[in-house]
Amino acid sequence: MAQFTKANSLYEWLDQRLALSKLWKVLAAEYWIPKNINFLWAMGVVLVTMFTILVISGIFLLMYYKPDTKLAFDSVNYTIMQEVWFGWLWRHMHAVAASVVFLVIYIHMFTGIYYASYKRGREMIWISGMLLFVTFSAEAFSGYMLPWGQMSYWAAQVITNLFGGIPFIGDDLVVWIRGNFYVSDPTLTRFFMLHVFLLPLVIMMLIGLHFYTLRIPHVNNQDGEEIDFDAEAEKYKAGLKKESKVIPFWPVFLSKDFFVLGIFMIFYFFLVFYHYDFAMDPINFDPANPMKTPPHIYPEWYFLWSYEVLRGFFFDVGPLSAMDIGLIAFGIANVIFFFIPWLDRSPVVAPAHKRGAFFYWFWALLIDMIILTIWGKLPPTGINAWIGFFASITFLLLLLVILPKITKKEAQRAGGAV
Amino acid sequence: MRELKILAIVIFFTLVTYWGVEPFAHSIMHPHHEPATFKYEDLKPLNKKGDPKRGMKAIVNNGCVGCHSIKAANVPAPMDPVTASASYGVNPPDLSLAGALYDEKFLANVIVNPAHAMKLDHKFGDNKPFPMPNFYGNAQDLADIIAYLKALAKHQQLTPKAAFINACGRCHDMKYDNWYVIGPKPKMDTELEKAEFNLKHAQYQANLKNYLGTNPPDLSMYIRSRGEEYIRDFVEDPQKLLPGTAMPRVGLTKEATYQVIEYMEKVGDRKKDKRNFLGAWVLLYFVIFSILAYLWKKQIWKEVE
Ligand code: HEM
Numbered sequence: 001m002a003q004f005t006k007a008n009s010l011y012e013w014l015d016q017r018l019a020l021s022k023l024w025k026v027l028a029a030e031y032w033i034p035k036n037i038n039f040l041w042a043m044g045v046v047l048v049t050m051f052t053i054l055v056i057s058g059i060f061l062l063m064y065y066k067p068d069t070k071l072a073f074d075s076v077n078y079t080i081m082q083e084v085w086f087g088w089l090w091r092h093m094h095a096v097a098a099s100v101v102f103l104v105i106y107i108h109m110f111t112g113i114y115y116a117s118y119k120r121g122r123e124m125i126w127i128s129g130m131l132l133f134v135t136f137s138a139e140a141f142s143g144y145m146l147p148w149g150q151m152s153y154w155a156a157q158v159i160t161n162l163f164g165g166i167p168f169i170g171d172d173l174v175v176w177i178r179g180n181f182y183v184s185d186p187t188l189t190r191f192f193m194l195h196v197f198l199l200p201l202v203i204m205m206l207i208g209l210h211f212y213t214l215r216i217p218h219v220n221n222q223d224g225e226e227i228d229f230d231a232e233a234e235k236y237k238a239g240l241k242k243e244s245k246v247i248p249f250w251p252v253f254l255s256k257d258f259f260v261l262g263i264f265m266i267f268y269f270f271l272v273f274y275h276y277d278f279a280m281d282p283i284n285f286d287p288a289n290p291m292k293t294p295p296h297i298y299p300e301w302y303f304l305w306s307y308e309v310l311r312g313f314f315f316d317v318g319p320l321s322a323m324d325i326g327l328i329a330f331g332i333a334n335v336i337f338f339f340i341p342w343l344d345r346s347p348v349v350a351p352a353h354k355r356g357a358f359f360y361w362f363w364a365l366l367i368d369m370i371i372l373t374i375w376g377k378l379p380p381t382g383i384n385a386w387i388g389f390f391a392s393i394t395f396l397l398l399l400l401v402i403l404p405k406i407t408k409k410e411a412q413r414a415g416g417a418v
Numbered sequence: 419m420r421e422l423k424i425l426a427i428v429i430f431f432t433l434v435t436y437w438g439v440e441p442f443a444h445s446i447m448h449p450h451h452e453p454a455t456f457k458y459e460d461l462k463p464l465n466k467k468g469d470p471k472r473g474m475k476a477i478v479n480n481g482c483v484g485c486h487s488i489k490a491a492n493v494p495a496p497m498d499p500v501t502a503s504a505s506y507g508v509n510p511p512d513l514s515l516a517g518a519l520y521d522e523k524f525l526a527n528v529i530v531n532p533a534h535a536m537k538l539d540h541k542f543g544d545n546k547p548f549p550m551p552n553f554y555g556n557a558q559d560l561a562d563i564i565a566y567l568k569a570l571a572k573h574q575q576l577t578p579k580a581a582f583i584n585a586c587g588r589c590h591d592m593k594y595d596n597w598y599v600i601g602p603k604p605k606m607d608t609e610l611e612k613a614e615f616n617l618k619h620a621q622y623q624a625n626l627k628n629y630l631g632t633n634p635p636d637l638s639m640y641i642r643s644r645g646e647e648y649i650r651d652f653v654e655d656p657q658k659l660l661p662g663t664a665m666p667r668v669g670l671t672k673e674a675t676y677q678v679i680e681y682m683e684k685v686g687d688r689k690k691d692k693r694n695f696l697g698a699w700v701l702l703y704f705v706i707f708s709i710l711a712y713l714w715k716k717q718i719w720k721e722v723e
Contacts, residue, residue, distance in 0.1 A: 077639050247722055256719070286635075287639075374435070374443065
């Protein structure tokens with residue numbers, strides 16, 4: 001039985017009942033982070049902030065948004081953008097945050113790959129992160145449909161159509177997803193539900209899971225050094241702060257993150273006020289019109305690389321049609337990153353510049369994905385189709401063949417050296 | 419310093435990606451076109467001097483007021499918009515501001531051969547005559563009409579909204595500013611009035627569709643979906659940007675075009691000034707925030723580094 005004595009302050013009263021100081025210690029004041037890290041380790045806190053902005057601005061939008069194909073466009077572009085007090089600001093903040101959050105996610109992911117932070121006990125961190133990526137993608141896709149503009153409609157039409165390529169159940173699946181034979185009112189209403197309830201709920205739970213997976217292995221550091229966190233924490237607590245290799249989450253780690261966050265916010269709000277077209281495609285300010293196909297249909301920038309893998313295979317091979325090959329490649333592209341911890345066959349945890357061939361592989365992957373992203377937006381004609389094709393093949397080879405190969409060699413070398 | 423090097427790399431790849439998906443991709447998707455000159459060089463200039471005092475007579479003699487109203491000269495519309503659209507496909511515009519809206523050379527040509535000046539020869543011809551007849555009067559009459567219209571327009575002020583309503587409002591709704599092709603929607607109390615208004619609007623739209631083959635879009639948000647530059651160049655010569663389109667070349671002067679654009683911006687991007695103003699303060703806030711955060715960080719890290 002716990003001991004309850006008369007409390008001298010409200011804090012003490014609560015502390016006796018909720019163990020606040022212990023909770024704070026566990027979560028922040030004695031949650032240990034390596035000292036040897038750079039600002040790339042602040043991206044997680046930036047992501048939490050962006051998600052918070054999305055939730056808060058989303059709630060404000062939700063008070064006036066109408067999930068009905070007849071009302072949606074005007075509720076966003078007239079009611080929210082013109083009538084509601086600062087509605088335009090919430091909308092710009094929401095739309096720009098939705099786009100910028102993916103930039104930060106990609107930086108976060110590539111940081112993980114560069115420093116090999118997905119192995120030696122950190123596999124679950126990586127997997128929960130990938131689950132977040134997939135759910136965020138679904139969240140962004142469903143949100144993009146809501147203003148019911150031309151791109152909302154046509155992107156939904158094209159993407160839901162993809163499920164038709166799944167053998168046997170494809171056609172039924174498309175109808176099931178759309179709630180109708182074509183994208184229409186029931187589609188909008190159900191994506192609205194996904195966007196404002198189910199997916200945000202799942203994201204919040206996944207963020208919890210992601211943090212939980214960090215507890216045991218702790219975050220990695222700039223040199224991939226294996227740190228005895230208990231011993232280093234004792235040193236820190238004993239006052240050897242300079243000698244210890246770790247710092248507490250609060251206040252030391254966060255004090256740096258706040259600074260990074262401040263710089264990031266300058267960048268973010270600059271985009272919100274002065275440079276938003278990249279996140280709010282002008283074409284989407286034309287109301288959805290099922291009778292009028294836009295000359296160019298493309299997804300938001302963060303989906304372009306996988307979209308290009310889908311389009312890259314533009315000719316039939318034997319019994320397989322171009323469409324089928326594209327779909328298979330697209331399917332692989334969407335799940336392949338989940339398997340990075342096992343495609344990398346080497347036990348070495350070190351930054352890429354200390355891993356020989358892996359270093360070149362890393363930059364090749366990054367550049368290839370940027371090429372896929374750019375060519376994913378261009379019309380797939382002439383030379384562009386071939387560039388897309390080679391970049392898609394390169395992408396699959398890099399992940400499925402080259403990565404296991406070079407890391408296996410690395411493993412042999414490491415085995416020999418030790 | 420290592421962190422700055424990393425930052426430079428992150429910024430570099432972000433900018434390359436941005437450049438590729440925005441300026442570069444758009445330059446390929448929307449091939450470059452020459453900006454509007456407002457010279458209407460394909461048309462023949464008017465080479466007679468007109469007398470404004472004789473203009474009104476010429477207008478009456480040539481039958482213009484059988485279709486057009488000239489409210490500034492107390493000439494009422496012969497029909498209401500819906501009836502007019504049933505006869506001509508579209509409600510003929512009021513001519514009070516014509517002298518200020520339209521380029522002089524264009525005005526002369528549009529009176530003489532409207533389908534040709536509007537670049538709609540591909541839609542109209544002998545078996546489908548354009549609703550406004552060609553002008554077969556004498557050249558002096560033409561010059562007088564134009565001189566009169568110009569003098570008349572001088573006495574009025576051309577506001578952005580008036581420019582839009584006169585030049586575009588017979589075909590395009592602007593519902594975020596309560597403009598409809600049959601006129602502004604009045605305050606209505608009964609369901610019957612609302613139904614009547616909607617019926618008239620639907621009838622007009624049906625006639626327009628019959629005439630043009632398609633319904634001109636509501637332009638409320640077009641300033642955001644197309645942008646100033648596109649609208650300017652499109653209005654000057656629709657066929658250049660959308661070959662085969664049913665939208666006529668309207669023949670506006672440069673000033674009138676910018677008035678129209680100003681109006682579209684006022685309606686479709688009403689918060690622009692607020693946005694630009696507030697932006698500076700929010701950025702300033704985060705600059706100060708960052709400086710304080712940096713000082714705090716330095717102080718805290720002194721103990722551990
Ligand atoms: C959980 C909280 C969220 C709520 C309540 C919410 C709510 C809304 C609402 C009501 C809209 C329609 C209004 C509009 O288009 O501006 C919207 C749009 C949108 N949302 Fe969210 N949202 C949330 C989170 C997110 C997240 C996490 C993302 C992406 C990562 C996202 C991406 C989008 C996108 C891309 C649009 C379209 C924006 C536009 O075209 O203006 N949302 N959201």
